[in-house]
Structure formats: structure tokens, C-alpha cells
Amino acid sequence: MIRQWLHDRMPRSLIARVALILVLPVVTLQLVVSIAFVQRYYEDVTRQMTHALLLELRFLGEAVAAAPDRPTALAYATSIAAPLELDVALPAPAPLAEILPRWDLAGRAMAETLHEGLPDLRAVDLSEPRRVAIQMATPQGDLRVGFSRRRVAATNPHQLLVLTGVLGALTTAVSYLVLRNQVRPIQRLARAATAYGRGRILPFRPSGALEVRAAGTAFLDMRARIERQSQARTAMLAGISHDLRTPLTRLRLGLTLLDDPEAEDLVRDVDDMARMIDAFLDFARGDAGDAPEAARLPPLVREVVEDFRRTGHAVALAPLEGADPGPVPLRPLAIRRALENLIGNALAHGTRARVGLAFGDRSIRLTVEDDGPGIPPDRREEALRPFARLDAARNQDRPGVGLGLAIVADIARTHGGTLRLGESADLGGLRADLVIAR
Ligand SMILES: Nc1ncnc2c1ncn2[C@@H]1O[C@H](COP(=O)(O)OP(=O)(O)OP(=O)(O)O)[C@@H](O)[C@H]1O
Ligand SMILES: [Mg+2]
Missing domain, CATH: 3.30.450.300 (Sensor histidine kinase RisS, periplasmic domain)
Incomplete structure (x- = not known):
């Protein structure tokens, strides 16, 4: 207490x-x-x-x-x-x-x-x-x-008190200035770490007291290791996918030349494999994609929705919530891809989708809702995992790798946010909230 x-x-x-x-x-x-x-x-x-x-x-x-x-x-x-x-x-x-x-x-x-x-x-x-x-x-x-x-009385007995008070204020002011210089390296470290959490690499040099400097050095080591790892991952997946493509193309060519009705199924399998390889590449490129820049969200969202409408899909745009703050730092291509993945899922499982954009004090929310069956609460976490495809029987006729939501979650993370799944109140299907920090 x-x-x-x-x-x-x-x-x-x-x-x-x-x-x-x-x-x-x-x-x-x-x-x-x-x-x-x-x-x-x-x-x-x-x-x-x-x-x-x-x-x-x-x-x-x-x-x-x-x-x-x-x-x-x-x-x-x-x-x-x-x-x-x-x-x-x-x-x-x-x-x-x-x-x-x-x-x-x-x-x-x-x-x-x-x-x-x-x-x-x-x-x-x-x-x-x-x-x-x-x-x-x-x-x-x-x-x-x-x-x-x-x-009968000592004069000015308050002089001593005044003197201590003035001296106290003076020393306090001096120690405040000194202290502020000690806090600054911590603030710089916090800024660099926050920026890296949102996918930006700020120049940072450890400084200040020994302990703060140690934390700064540890942060730099960690950042370098993560960078190395993600570069290695991208390079490896790109290499594998590239090397696999050539034999696959040859295989497909060979199968079509066979002129055997049995081979048609095999050609479809080969096509599936090629699509999966493309998805791997996409996923691997996830955070190595475009550079962050200041971009306005409302036009971006409108464009994506228009693209879906043009191809004959029922995608509605909900009215904007909150005041548009103008350009915000983000990766426009990544956000676009995340939206496309979510809307693609919504249309694959439902018949219509609705996209919403809301600006809050500290965060921005992109919402995609649909009128499909949704995902039960106990399976939502599973759906976010790479290669996770729920209800295999229902999905069998739909091509997919199970990377769509994992990619969106990744994009949310590199923007300092999260992807939340819920139930749409109006449409009854899935509601996906992509929340990013401002
Ligand atoms: N809008 C939705 N309504 C109902 N279920 C969904 C919805 N979106 C995703 N799911 C479920 O979550 C699973 C994972 O989705 P995810 O987008 O990651 O993969 P996918 O759509 O199967 O494949 P990919 O997007 O990689 O082509 C899907 O297989 C599906 O079962
Ligand atoms: Mg998908």
C-alpha cells in the first residue's frame, strides 16, 4: 500500500x-x-x-x-x-x-x-x-x-537563514545543470532505441557516465547483431528462392511437354510451389523493404481501396476518425502491402470489406473488417504465425502460404505497433486492427 x-x-x-x-x-x-x-x-x-x-x-x-x-x-x-x-x-x-x-x-x-x-x-x-x-x-x-x-537581542537573527536559503538555491541550480547533462545521454539512448524499434537507424555514440555508456554500447552491439541476422536471412531466402526457380521452370516445361493428363495436377503443384517461393521472398524482404519517409495516410489508404474497387471487389472506406496530422513517418510500401494483405484476406473469406483509418493522440489505427466467418478468439494468435493456415479443409481450394498475417504483424512491429485481431461489430466477420505509433 x-x-x-x-x-x-x-x-x-x-x-x-x-x-x-x-x-x-x-x-x-x-x-x-x-x-x-x-x-x-x-x-x-x-x-x-x-x-x-x-x-x-x-x-x-x-x-x-x-x-x-x-x-x-x-x-x-x-x-x-x-x-x-x-x-x-x-x-x-x-x-x-x-x-x-x-x-x-x-x-x-x-x-x-x-x-x-x-x-x-x-x-x-x-x-x-x-x-x-x-x-x-x-x-x-x-x-x-x-x-x-x-x-537585549542579537540583531538580524534571520541573516543566517537567508544566507543558507540563497546558498541552497544556488547549489541546487548548479546541481540541476550538472544533472541535466547526466540525463541527456540516457535520453539519447532512449531515442535511438525507440527509433530502431520503429525500423529507423539513428546515428548514436555512447556517452555519459560509465553505466550509461555500457548500456549504449550494449544497445549498439544488439542493433548490429539484429541487422546482420536480418540481412543474412534476406540473402539466404533470396538465394534459395532464386536457385529453386530455375529447376522449377525446367520441371514445369518438362511436364507440359509430356502431354499426359496425369501431369496436369503436377503442373498445378509446381505453380503452387512457385507462388510459395514468391511469398517467401516477400516475407524475407519484409523489414529490408523501403526506407521510412514522411507520408500522408488518407490518400494512401484511398488509393489501395480504389485499386480493389477497380477490380470489382466490394471494399468500402469508412469516414476518417480524428484529425489528420499531415505527413507521418512510415514505410509507405510496407503499409500498402499490409493493407493489401488484410483486404485480400477479408475478400477471400467474406464478400465485402470495410477499411477504416483513425488518428489518436499517440497512435494511428488502420482497420479492415469483413462479413466472413471470422477467427475464434483462441485461434487468433495462431493465425499470426508464419505458415499458419487455419481450417485447412476450408482453405484447400484457395492458394496461400499462411504468411499474409505474419507479414502484416512484422510491418506493424517495425512501425512500433501491433496487429490485433477481433470480431467486427457491424459486419460480423474478422476485424483486423493495424496499430502503429505516431
Ligand atoms: N478475414 C479472415 N476471415 C477468416 N479467417 C481468416 C481471415 N484472414 C485470415 N484468416 C485465417 O488465418 C489464416 C492465416 O492467414 P494468412 O493471411 O496469414 O495466410 P493465408 O491467407 O492463408 O495465406 P497468404 O496470405 O500467405 O496467401 C488463414 O489461413 C485463414 O484461415
Ligand atoms: Mg492471406
Whole structure:
């Protein structure tokens, strides 16, 4: 539960997380130090300074108490107060109320010390920022004394806090800049990997910290190996198909020359084999096909649909969903082939097909639906596998290798997407969604 809570609230990006990890302890430390240490320190200093003043106030109070009458008392008080930089008034102009602002912790400590040391003290007034007024009871009436606050409290106790705050902000800014440079190689690696997932090879050089560089090098090794493998696959399949074609052509020629009715079946078999070889070549060429470019999808889809219509097929085009973002990076020939495969399947199993195009925030969906029997959910995964042909009996009269959907799935993958099979809600047959990343 706590993990889920943390997971929901943790910032997403690496830089924000590291900042949090760095800033949180520093801020906590500063708070603890300033509250526990700084505050106590200033309070102690204030108490000591107040204590020194206390002696003078006591002396003043005793002098006033010793005077026989009020004028003498006032003369005593004035003569003592002047060199000590105290203002005195006797009698006090008005009763004084105790005013101690809540946030003024040093002031409260001072008032406390004064009350403890001067039993005759009536009130302390800290309502003025720089001056303190107190009132004491004497036999000659209330005595008002005023003095500068600097005499009893350390000045500018907040300077240290301001300084730490400014320094903290400065170091945070510097570490943010440094950190951003550390994150950049990771972002570059992510970009290169994403692009490769969509079939594009971006120039990439590992950089940054040791661990990041290691990941980058591993990615480059992996990419090179995959490239080598797919090139080897293409070369091998192309070679085999090419080498097989010549003897097949010879075989077909020989069979037709035999002029035997039995041989007709064999000629058909040979034709099937030739078609399969073409399909292999197609499949092998799959991801080595055309280069990615920025192309607009709606005209491309319309063209494919028109091509099928011209040959007399019932293919409808559903209205466009979402806003057309203009050209998007894709392999136009591959997308065209994928669409042709899906529509070909739809027409082979049903009587009519409908093609839809939808633009989402992060993905683009091409949908082909038909009114055929569809594929039951538990066999859909199997249908995507190369050479998989479901329901062999039903398919026997239709030529096919079972590579069509595998090729489409491959094309989807090289565009950073997937091929999903489902059931068409309107037409009742298969619904194939080719989803590609934007
Ligand atoms: N629209 C569809 N309706 C019903 N079943 C389908 C549909 N599309 C494909 N299938 C089933 O999935 C299997 C695999 O399809 P896939 O396109 O990969 O091969 P194929 O059409 O048999 O041969 P190929 O396309 O290579 O000529 C098909 O044999 C068929 O049984
Ligand atoms: Mg097919």
C-alpha cells in the first residue's frame, strides 16, 4: 500500500527524482539545524544580554525606591538613565499592556528573563520593532523605561537563514545543470532505441557516465547483431528462392511437354510451389523493404481501396476518425502491402470489406473488417504465425502460404505497433486492427 502510494506520487522523470532525493535531505537538514540550533543559540544570547540589562534596571529601581519624594526620584532616575541610554518617565503616562508577538521567540525569552529577575515588573511591550518599553512598580508610582532592542537581542537573527536559503538555491541550480547533462545521454539512448524499434537507424555514440555508456554500447552491439541476422536471412531466402526457380521452370516445361493428363495436377503443384517461393521472398524482404519517409495516410489508404474497387471487389472506406496530422513517418510500401494483405484476406473469406483509418493522440489505427466467418478468439494468435493456415479443409481450394498475417504483424512491429485481431461489430466477420505509433 505504501509502495503504491509512493509510486503514485513519485515524479516520473529521472531528473525530478534525483532532485527530490537530493533536495529532500538538504531541506530537512536546514530546517532541523535552524530550528533546533539557531533558535536555541539566539535565545541563549538574548537571555545573557537581557541579564546584563537586568542589573541596570534593578539599580534604577532601587535608586527610585530610595528617594524621599517623587521629584527627587525623577531626578535620580534621569541622572542614572542618561549614561545608560535608557528613557525614563515617572510617573508612567498610562498603564502598559503586555504585548509579545507570537513569532518573536527571542523577544519572549527576553520578557521571561525580565519577569524572573524583576519582581516589580508589570509589563513588557514589544509592539514596536526596534524599541522595548517596560513598566515597573515603585513606591513613587509606576516607572516607564524604554530602551533600544539592540541592547537585549542579537540583531538580524534571520541573516543566517537567508544566507543558507540563497546558498541552497544556488547549489541546487548548479546541481540541476550538472544533472541535466547526466540525463541527456540516457535520453539519447532512449531515442535511438525507440527509433530502431520503429525500423529507423539513428546515428548514436555512447556517452555519459560509465553505466550509461555500457548500456549504449550494449544497445549498439544488439542493433548490429539484429541487422546482420536480418540481412543474412534476406540473402539466404533470396538465394534459395532464386536457385529453386530455375529447376522449377525446367520441371514445369518438362511436364507440359509430356502431354499426359496425369501431369496436369503436377503442373498445378509446381505453380503452387512457385507462388510459395514468391511469398517467401516477400516475407524475407519484409523489414529490408523501403526506407521510412514522411507520408500522408488518407490518400494512401484511398488509393489501395480504389485499386480493389477497380477490380470489382466490394471494399468500402469508412469516414476518417480524428484529425489528420499531415505527413507521418512510415514505410509507405510496407503499409500498402499490409493493407493489401488484410483486404485480400477479408475478400477471400467474406464478400465485402470495410477499411477504416483513425488518428489518436499517440497512435494511428488502420482497420479492415469483413462479413466472413471470422477467427475464434483462441485461434487468433495462431493465425499470426508464419505458415499458419487455419481450417485447412476450408482453405484447400484457395492458394496461400499462411504468411499474409505474419507479414502484416512484422510491418506493424517495425512501425512500433501491433496487429490485433477481433470480431467486427457491424459486419460480423474478422476485424483486423493495424496499430502503429505516431
Ligand atoms: N478475414 C479472415 N476471415 C477468416 N479467417 C481468416 C481471415 N484472414 C485470415 N484468416 C485465417 O488465418 C489464416 C492465416 O492467414 P494468412 O493471411 O496469414 O495466410 P493465408 O491467407 O492463408 O495465406 P497468404 O496470405 O500467405 O496467401 C488463414 O489461413 C485463414 O484461415
Ligand atoms: Mg492471406
